[in-house]
Amino acid sequence: MSQRPTADLAILETRVYRGPNIWSYDRAIHLVVDLGTLEQFPSNTVPGFTDTLLQLLPGLREHSCSRGRRGGFVERLNEGTWLGHVAEHCALALQQVVGHDVRRGKTRSVKGQPGQYHVVYAFIDEQVGLAAGRLAVRLVNHLVEADPEFDWEHELESFILRAERTAFGPSTQAILDEAGSRDIPWIRLNQHSLVQLGQGVHAKRIRATMTSATSAIAVDIASDKDLTTRLLGAAGLPVPKQESVRTGDQAVRVAERIGYPVVLKPLDGNHGRGVCLDLQDAEEVRAAFPVARDQSRRGVVVVESFVTGKDYRCLIIDGRVAAIAERVPASVTGDGTSTVEQLVDTANADPRRGVGHEKVLTRIRVDDAAVALVREQGFEMTDVPAEGTMVKLALTGNMSTGGISIDRTFEAHPENVEIAEEAARMIGLDIAGIDFICPDITEPVRETGGAICEVNAAPGFRMHTHPTIGEPQFIAKPVVDMLFPPGTASRIPIVAVTGTNGKTTTARMISHIFKGMGRKVGMTSTDGVVIDERLVIRSDASGPRSARMVLQNPRVDFAVFEVARGGILREGLGYERNDVAVVLNVQPDHLGLRGIDTVEQLADVKGVLVEAVPRDGHAVLNADDPLVREMRRRCSGEVVWFSMEEPGSEAREMIDAHCRRGGKALVLEPSDRGEMIVVRHGRREMQLAWTHLLPATFAGRARMNVQNTLAAAAAAFAAGAPLHDIRQGLRSFSTNYYLSPGRLNEVDVNGVNVIVDYCHNAPGMKMLGDFVDRVGDSLESSHDLARPSRIGIIATAGDRRDEDMRELGHVAAQHFDVVIVREDVALRGRQRGETAGLVIEGVRAAMADGSRCKQVEQVLDEIDAVRHGLTRSNAGDLVVVCVDKHAAVMGELETWSNQAQAGATANPETPAADPDYAARTPVVS
Template identity: 40%
Template sequence: MTNKIDLDFLRVTHLRGPNIWTYRPVIEVVIDLGTLEEAPSDKIPGLYERLVAWLPGLVVHRCGVGEHGGFLERLREGTWAGHILEHVVLELQNLAGMKTGFGKTRGVGQHGIYKMAFRTRDEHVGRAALAAGRELLRAAIADLPFDLATHVEALRELVDEHCLGPSTAHIVEAATERRIPALRLTDGNLVQLGHGAAQRRIWTAETDRTSAIAESIASDKDLTKSMLAACGIPVPEGALVRSADEAWDEAQDIGLPVVLKPYDGNHGRGVSLNLVTEEDVRAAYELASRKGDSSSVIVERFITGDEHRILVVGKHVVAVARGESLWVVGDGVSDIIALVDSQINTDPRRGSGEDAPLNALAPQHGAEIILELQRQGLTAYSVPLAGQKVLIQPNGNVAHDVTDRIHPSVAHAAALAARVVGLDIAGVDLVCEDISRPLDEQRGAVIEVNASPGLLAHLKPAEGPPRPVGKAIIAHLFEDGEHGRIPLVGITGTLGTSLIARLVGCLVSLTGAQVGVASGQGLYLNQRQVAAGDCTGWDAGQRLLINRTLTTAVFESNARRILAEGLAYDKCQVGIVTDVEGAAGLAEFYIHDADGVASVVRTQVDVILPHGTAVLNAEIDAVAEMAALCDGQVIFYAADADHPRLLAQRAAGQRSVFVRDGAIVLGDGAHEQVLLALAALKPTTASWPTSVLAAVAAAWALDVEPTILAAGLRTFDAAATASKRA
């Protein structure tokens, strides 16, 4: 084999919505294998061994065999480079921390040319994994070295930069389990759950129910304490001070030991515990005043016990984590930095990334740790005596799950604290010796109530089972049975699809619904055109889905859009397919005939919800045969009332729309209802009778009453120019 390894990418496309491969976003690659078409894996000496050595995780890939080790079986028996690349790219994404499993590779009917698609949660990561995967596979084929660790680390950095954080991702996964759609609104963690008027929004542990006033109260620690105390919730005695002198005076009045912390701080920054000397109090004041947004500092009584973080969602406690102090033991040789690295940071649960449940410690940089060491007469560079115990962090490490131990009265106090502040999701910090006993038996107290609490300690606790906090947050946002969906209508084909989209929008709007339409003629909100031109693409579709005023949305698409972008929505209530024409314009996608087009536009039927309806043109065989693919009901439409398919549909007690004696008729089994004579339509509308039938069927599927359908048909003018937004 030559040094040049063929494996060229002819086109790389990110399909952001449902597509010919799957319901989820994928990257599709058109690959030219070149000479590798003549060299399946069993003909390349050592390829199997090198791939397994680099990527041992390939053993769990099931592939078409459908069982553990399936892909390696194919690799050993002989498979082609495009298929191998698919699995290499998936495994690289898994190693980078972005778990994926779907991939497919198919020939396009030309020698050495394949389409390969793989699931990715982020386009940046997927494209980088694709490039790295090709480099790895070429190296494996040519028996050349490959620096896997460097490539995986680069992918991990991309995952950290571009993917949802672990807490937000967990909530989105819980939404997906409830079949609630999710749209990412920014490059950060702002996510929309649901569509249109049924949507909710989250930003990690904040929701669109989280009050800005409540957040402000929570950030003011002194105000929070006074409000909690007024409602009978135990809090430590304390006062607000604005100088080190005041801090020492208050400490003496309260009684030593004391705690100092910023009055507007969060995440434990600038907090010093168990202070007993004037020197410690003054140093702690300086630290707290630097860490807060102002010079105001809270001095309060030190509560004996462990710190606990109680997660409250809505009115319920859903998770509790306990903290513990961190110590190192000297050996007479190593300094504090080395001891922390060898005795604390070696814990595999510690790290600097968002997915690490515990933080790695740097005693030479952490201000709180530096101050704690100073209180013991040490620095990060001190060398403790052999056997000497050194306190590194008091009450840190709040990551040990104790949810099952919390006393009901303590849970009630935490939930009440969240409600008093006004937060729908709160992290209540509480100190006590035993979380299983009432607070009044042990002088326990609530010390803080935090907005936007971290969730990772409950998702990946250092000790104990993970808690389903995402499921609790979704249950808080959506009642049982709610899925965050509004009725969506999708239309795919080439025959009068823009007219169908506008007419469906018109008919549904007469019911009082707020309707958006994205079509080839423009973007419409309640029949008012807000954008002109072709609006069948992804971006226009997203404009409808994020619009909080809409209760129904209509989307026009076609085979080219599905091949180039995917559908703009994940599922729809009504899906219309008019025809399988247009193959002549799809040669670049390796579609050459009506069968190829049918394999694409069937995507419109695949995404119909189980309680939804497919509206299909009964007069085109390839379209009518898609009825077998629909998870919901089917309404056939045809101009010929005696078409065999319509007769069979009615005999089966199903619905159809047709023309009889010059009038549009709704057929529900044997029952017929004459809707309107075609002659009553505006001339420009009447010239598209089959398209009118499709629109009527779709509106009927959305339970629009026949009288409203007739009224809308009489007034709709296909040639009318909708008024544009001023």
């Protein structure tokens, strides 16, 4: 063991899970860290480590850790815990310092890598969470071995400022908290305050306190103070006299006409900036004019009569007063011993005061205007005011300039409430801040001489949600009520499909069923993003980002997501939960990537979808797959089984018991007339369709599509689709290129039967091979010299294991007479020809064992391989093309067909005749 610890803790890898994932039901940050020599030094062996850590981050004393009680983590520190675990808790504590309520975390060792650990912890803001993890690691290293360049106070302050830059303001956060309490999902659309509430067709947007229902014209009117006053005056509402001017001389003439004292303010300013009050003569007006003009975007200044009284803000939401606050300008009160400057410092030391909107109060800022105002009151900043003397530091009562607020919601006179509501209606704002100046809000302003001095669009909520004096008002509730009235939906149904094989076809079937019901379906798959039957993005869109794109689209009222293993491992799911999760199968594919080395681990990854099913949701599971069967234990909702097994099998016996308890399942019932898909619900049995009458099953020969049909029908049934709509959807869904591109597309090329499919792995090849055997046995030769040949053009992705590539070739050799091996455009880390060589090794090994295959060839380019396969085929032969770029292949096949019909020789340079093939050419990702 090393005698002295060194600062070796390092981050090897960082991942951000933006939805449910293999580590957590919610969002999380995942760090892979290496302790180095610190693996030999738990926390209790590093002198002074625990005491110093708790001094720097006292919030760690509240962490319960695995002990389940306050102080549990401190006990672990004293007993000795590894420093990766310490970094996890530090990352949580740092986020708690900036007000983020995060508590979940875990640290686990990396299998087979001594000294390396998975550190997983929750986050609210992604950038803050990542910064917390980095700072936590630096802090731990510093406590192990002091770094002279590491200044904790400076680092912590920088971290807090970063959190403030990305944090929502108090108004936005109040609305989001209320939405969260009602289970309304939200998505942040930028790095500021633009947020989407709800999903798809139910989505609403907010930016601070402006909503998607806020009138742009109303905002423009409210920004023009002169126009606002004229409109309110025309409605008979109390407003001060005012005019707009552009020069100091004009301001003086208007002030003399209105009568002193007057107020100068920018025409289109905000937050009280540039407002000059109680100007008594022409000299003061001339001096104030440039101050107001500098804050006006258009250089126009408003001169209005000075109304004396207190400053009140009336908040109007959806036409009704929601809260009223009295705003008191920033000031200090003398104690007889402290200077004005010291009194300001004391006030700013209040823990409720912070920078900007960080806390409920803003720090008082002493600028030139504040010093001048103090001087007007007969004091300098170094003077000591008498005890009880109030010294103003700002003229306006805005919270952003250090003012305080007093709640007056239930004290306002009814007539004043009516005036405020009428003012909001006149301007047309759904959320408005009406500023009153009057002696007392409890008395009618028409009698006391008060007036409306301003109408504000996007008013801040902080003075109402966190008043300095009085009870807070829960004003986010009427905002959310306005956007989502009680009983209004905010979520769209989500069906998520995963599995090793069959995901895309099953997702397309489900989408097709609901499109037939009139739903506007958003679907993601390996082909791209489809919105209401329109392919809007061509790429592999089976990840979480594509899912979020669908949920943001305002046309979508039903979502179907193909969810791949890679997206779950990379980012988690792109949403909180799915109403229906479909798991088709789990086969050994893509093992050895991202720490997934066994098929059981792969099943855990795909089981994330099942864990994301709510209590009122459904998990559609394949009863024939033992690994999928085990996922039933991870489902909070109801399980719907599907099975292709015959009655009496283990799977069917389990389904029988499930249905006796009132459960749901879809099964195949064999008979002399064929196989019938039967829906079982409790003791009821309902016939759905004959498998051989469904186009996608090729008269029942495509067993993989029989399974996909069962899964799609079960998912639609679980999602509430009537049986007749499910039946109609399955009867009208076929594997033609336009409904299911690249999945069992059948093309006749000069009498040659060509099947185009996406098969890329050994389990899929077994199912495709079964289909080839069933179809091939029915083919009739066009000549008497030999039986029809079966030619397979195959390939696999370069990121699979060597043994998986060999197995693909071995399986293909069992079903084809000739195997042509090609490669994808994206080699995924392999050398050109390396992947094909491994597949060919598998084919040759099978040939040596007496397989069907008699010849194997290598043609690396996809189109060249297709041309080669067609060249060596005869009428009546079966050619199966396992594609990468299916659009290009289909175009090439049509070219051959068209040229043959025209009596011409195939020319590789001739473009495809069908423009849709070219239009569907995918983008290489």
